[in-house]
Amino acid sequence: MTDTVIDTAPAPAASPRLASRRLPRWTPLAIAAGAVAVGCGIGAGAGLSSHIQWGLIALILFVAGSYAITARVEGRRQAKDRVATSLVWACFILAVVPLYSLVETTVSKGAGVLDGTFLTHSMNNVLTLDAGGGVYHAIIGTLEQVGIATVIAAPIGIFTAIYLVEYGRGNLAKWVTFFVDVMTGVPSIVAGLFILSVWFVVMGKAPASGFAGSLALAILMMPVVVRSTEEMLKLVPNELREASLALGVPKWRTITKVVVPTAIGGISTGVMLAIARIAGESAPIALLVFGSNLINTNPFSGPQSSLPYFIYQQYGNGNDPSYARAWGAALVLIAFVMILNLVARGIARWKAPKTGR
Structure with missing residues (x-):
């Protein structure tokens, strides 16, 4: 008969949990x-x-x-x-x-000069050494010049981006991309000189107008719109395009009804940021619009002021009242750019794709 030996030795103790020392959150x-x-x-x-x-x-x-x-x-x-x-x-x-x-x-x-009078009066009959005056004429000039530039540059930039993303193949697309990259780094003074040579010298137009300044601003705005729109269109999933094309929808209708509406929030944001980019330019305005102390609501005739040029003009006067007006105009310009950015964020959130639960 075989004896069974039972091992009654105690089992080895369980290994302790691995723990690492950590610093407190504070x-x-x-x-x-x-x-x-x-x-x-x-x-x-x-x-x-x-x-x-x-x-x-x-x-x-x-x-x-x-x-x-x-x-x-x-x-x-x-x-x-x-x-x-x-x-x-x-x-x-x-x-x-x-x-x-x-x-x-x-x-x-x-803030010391920013009041209702400052926003609703111009510098007409106001001496540079005297207090008073306002930026009403500069606000009108900025809104008109930037608005015309946006009407010119935004459609061209958006359609160029659509071409590069949806149709662009071969050497033409490469050259378009190259020139867009070059235009992105063009200094504002170069754009002003280009319009000066074409608008004044070649075409022989009037020596100053807000429209001429808008053309230079449109040149600066276009590559920003192209680049931002191009990136937004690339973010649209290809599955949406393929699903639309599989249903027999033509490509142009797929772009207008599927691709662009999906990316419209980002496109709007890019356009708003491009507007903010050109709103602070003063060099093209100094070359092409010349500035004015009077209210000129016609951007196609006569000198016209703008907020950046007004700041430069007032700071160049070299006296305390002018310095105060320059800082007040700078505050108005910052508020204008801030409003544009808030509008862009609101549009982006409003047009963002809604995900159902």
Whole structure:
């Protein structure tokens, strides 16, 4: 008879759960506070008068401190990730600080003259050394010039983008793409000189008009519209095109009824951003429109002002009342661009494809 031996030795203890040390969530804030305090101390002790230098010292200390503490607690791999995240936030702050400074300075210096009189009066019979006057004539000029440029550039840009995305094949499409890329980097003064040579010298038209300035602005606006529209059309899924074509719908009708309506939100946003891009141009206006202190509602005849040119003109006068009017006009221009961006965002959200549940 065989004896059965039963092993009564205790089973080995279960291995402990793998655990890694982690820093608390408030660690970045604590490191940032310490870096700011030490950076301010170093800046004050070294006699640095610029707060920007203090901020750069604090930034370096923050990145170095984040790496050192994270590497010691969590390891070098997590430390590198923490450094990359810190650099992203640092770049974001470096981008926001100048923007905030610009807006804060413009609002503080321009709000003093911004009232109903400033928005509804021109500079007619107002001496540069006297207070008063307004930007009504410049607002009219900007709206008319930008509006005409949009009517010219937006359809051409949108149709060019449709051609490049839907039909563009071969050398012609390559050359069109090349010239669009070249036009994207053309300085505004070059566009003004081109219209000056064609409009005035070759055609022999009147020496100044808002329409001539609109032509130069349209040249600057066109490549922006083409590029933005092209990218929006590329985002439309090919399945939508194929489904429409499979049903026997012609290609042109597929584009007008399927592709363009799907991308209309992004296209509208691109057009609005292009309008904001040309709204601040002053060089073509100085060359082609000449500016005026009077209200001129006819963009096809006579000099006409605009907000960018009015700012340049007033700041060039070199006296306090003119400086105040320049800052007030700058505030109006910023508000105009901000409204355009808000409208673009609203259109994009309104026209965004709705997903059903």
